[in-house]
Amino acid sequence: MRLFLLPVSTRRSLIYCEKLHEKAAGERGYLDKLTNKASETWVAWESDAKAPLNWKKRVTQMGNQALNRIPFEEWGLKTLPALTTKRKLAITEGTEKWQVMYPGLYLQKERVPEILKKLATEKQGMYRSKMIWSIVAMPFTAPFALVPIVPNLPFFYFVYRAYSYWKALAGSKHLEFLLQHNLPTPNPSTELDEAYTAGLMYPTRDISRAAPTPTQEQSEKVANVVESLTNGGKEDVMVLQRWNGKLIAEQFHLPDMEVEIERAVEQVEQSIKAKDKLVEEKLELEKATAAPGQTATDALPKHVTQPLEEAEKRIHEAAEKISHEKPSKDEKA
Template identity: 70%
Template sequence: MRLFLLPISTRRTLLYCEKLHEKPPNQRNLFDKVSIKANETWAAWEKDDKAIGNWKKKVTFYGNQALKRIPYEEWGLKTIPALNAKRKQDILDGKAKYEVMFPGLFLQKDKVPGILESWAMERQAMHRKRLIWSVVIMPFTAPFMLVPVIPNLPFFYVLYRAWSHWKALAGSKHLEFLIKNNASPTPNPSSELDEVYTAGLMYPTREISRAAPRPTREQAESVAQVVEQQTNGGTEDVMVLQRWNGKLIAERFSLPDMEVEIERAVEQVEKSIKAKEELIEEKLELEKATAAPGKEAKDHLPKEVMESAFASERIEKEIKEEVEEKAEEVSQKAKQEK
């Protein structure tokens, strides 16, 4: 089984598990059949223009907005299949082989075991608690069955959330079982991931990235060094993955489902970083408007703390400038070769 650790920023990483081969129809259990039917129904509703008041499209629109709010960590854990008796025994016997791929220039190899352990352990209690609450709430949604025409949407939503928390919990337990039985996935730094990450930082769009020459190893190392410098010794959280780059990574490894997971994770991390920056700015602006001159908290903070608080804009600008310089060098070199 192949896992991927994909840094979204210098502090946050997405875990993705490559899907096992899909079971043939005659080997699918009831759970598989229900999941497939639910996906097919949802896809059909998204295209249905004939429903009264266009309610099916509205339901899928607001439903998709709600799904975007589910943390990317939960989605990542859900990609790991639940353990069954056979796979447990294969792990104990050393027959089941696991590897974890990651961009070695953008994620240090010695950090991989710790990241896997945190993914396995940190969210178990939360998913277990929310699974229980979802099951408890489910009976209270029964009265909505009396609404004519429209299905009992509250019930199905709570049912979905219960399933989602169970799936994430099962994925984290699978990972925990590997770690506790000394069968942790073998770290495998990927030069292909280094290349795609570098292209995402060097070029502004997917189209330009496709048309441009593939980054060399020297260019990849240079870009990774620039990112490391912008973290100010690890104190700053710097984005290393672009939303549009998810498609290129998914294509490189022939994993179409990975694209959605990457785009969702990038969007959530971007919003989180931006919200933190805005909160700091709002607090300082409020204090500036209410405090007496020379009495503001920032006047008593060390210079390096203030620089760190507002470093993100500077970091983004510096990275953009250095990356543009690298892209210009590549462009000039390509013209000379022609």
């Protein structure tokens, strides 16, 4: 089986497990059938405009917003199957092979086991405790069943969250078990290197489709530029574009991967922007206390401003390098 470890930024990565095949209708258990039924109902509600006050569409819109706030790490772990006795035996006997695909130019091989271990173990306790609290909260939502027409949405919310936490916990335990048996095997992917490079070189999906595949030399140069922007690992830099998720998913024939990448990119971008906003607010406070005629930067000590000036210089140089890597119209023709 294949795992994908996709760096979203230089500090945060998404894990995704490839689904080998869908179960036949006769092989599905009660939980699988219930999950499929819930998904079908949700999709039907999204397009139902006949409900009074359009409540079904409103519920799905608010629900989708809530789902997008669930950390992408949790979504990624949920793609791993539960660790059954049969799978344990296959892993220990060596009959089931696992490999992890990752862009070798944008993620060092030495970091792969460390990242996987962190994803597997860091939040197991949180998933377990929140799953229990969601189950405990279910009976307290029973009175909402008395509301006419509208189903008991609070109850179903806690049911879903309990199930989601259980899936993430099961996925994390599966990943931990694999690591204990020296699996999965790291497998750097040239295809992922090219996809990441194209996402950083070109501004849109359409241009990336039409442009030639980046060369190895171009990929190495762009990867070096990204590394320089991190300021020795101190800064978190985006390496994956939201629009690029569809291209990566198409390349590996994994359509479900697209939404996972888009969600992860959106969450990481918001996180980085929030940190930048805090820095701006700090500078405004410094400006308020600065001497007349000084800017916020002028009021800062030299040991603080010097790294900022160096980072700005590196960003300017990096932008020039990347622009030089983009093929001209004549080259594309």
